[in-house]
Amino acid sequence: MTPEGSLLAAEGLHKAYGRTPALVGADFSIHPGEVVAVMGPSGSGKSTLLHCLAGIITPDSGTVHYGPHTLTGLTDAQRSALRRTDFGFVFQFGRLVPELTCLENVALPLRLNGTRRKEAERRAHEWLERLEVEAVAGQRPGEISGGQGQRVAVARALATRPRVVFADEPTGALDSLNGERVLTLLTDTARETRAAVVLVTHEARVAAYSDREVVVRDGKVKDMLAGLI
C-alpha cells in the first residue's frame, strides 16, 4: 500500500553490500511536483536509496512503486526503458558526454527516446535557453565552466519532461552563487512541470530549496515532518 497520491514510494527496502548493510527497512514517498531533500551523513545510505528508487540497483528485499508499476518487479530492460522516458538524472559532476557539444548532450536523451534530430535539437535549444546557457550550445563540456556544465546537465535531465528527477549532490562541485542559481532553476522548472525531485544532499542550504526533508541514518529513513517529538 503506497501513501495516497504518491508518485514514487518505497516500502521496507533492504540492501547490503557484502556483509555491510546500506538500507535497513527504508520507507520513502514523494508526490508529483514535490521536492524532497534526502539528507544524512556520509555512508548513511542516501545514494543507495536514490539508486533503488530510480531502479538503477535492485534492493535485496522491499518494493518500489512508481505510478501503476512495481519497479522491483520489472526486468532490467523494462527499468531501463522507464528511466529513459520517465526519469531524469543530475549528478555532482554533470557527467556530460565529452565528445558531444552541449546541444547534442541535451538532445541525446530525446534522440534515445526516438525523437527526430531536428525536433530534438529544437527542444534542446529551448532548454538551454531556459537554463541560461544557450551561449554554450556549440561548445564541448571541456570548454565551459563547472557552473555552465551543471546547468547543461539540468537541461539534459529536464529535456524529456521526466516525471521524477533524481539529483545527487547536484551543486557539490559549484561555488555558492552558481550552486544557488542551479538549484533555483532546477526546483522552479520542476515545480512548473509538476516533476517530483529527489534531492540528495548533505548541505542544509541545498535542502532549504526542498518542500520537506527526510534523513537517512544507519540505513533507515526518518521523515522529519512525521517524526517530530
Add this chain to the structure above:
Amino acid sequence: MSIGHTLLGLLESGPRHGYDLKRAFDEHFGQDRPLHYGQVYSTMSRLLKNGLVEVDAVEPGAGPERKRYAITDAGVTDVAQWLTRPEKPEPYLQSTLYTKVVLALLTDRNAAELLDAQRAEHLRMMRGLTERKRTGDLADQLICDHALFHLEADLRWLELTAARLEKLAEAVRT
C-alpha cells in the same frame, strides 16, 4: 539559556543544596561563566514560589539555615516541556542547545529526538529565508544570506553533536 530550567533539570537526579546546584551547574555549563550564588538563591526562590521545587530538608548550621531543594512533579513536567520544545532559530544558540542536550542525557531523555526536532525547526526557517531570497531584491538576498549562514553553522553543530551523542553521554555521566 534558561538558568531556571537548567537548575530544575539538575535537581531531577535527586535533592540538592544550593551550593551543590551551583557546583553541578559550573561543572557542566559554567566553563566561561560560572553561576553566582545570588543567582542560584534568587532562582530557587522563584521556582519555590511557582511550585516547581520544594524544600526537602532544612539543616541548621552556624550561619543561616541550609535548605535542600527537591523537584516537584510540576517541575519535572516543566523541564520535559522545555527540553522537547525547539528553540527559535537565531544566531549563537549553541549554549542553550548544548545545555538541553546535556540535561537530556543526564535525565535519560532522548537527546537524539531533541536534536532532530531542533534540526527540523532550523530547516523550516531556512526554507522561509530561501523563499524570501528567491522573490526579494538584492538587499533581501544579502540579509537572508547572513541569517542562512548562521543557521547553517548551527545545523552543522547539531549534526556533529548527533554523531557524537554516545561519547557525550559517557562523558557527562562519569
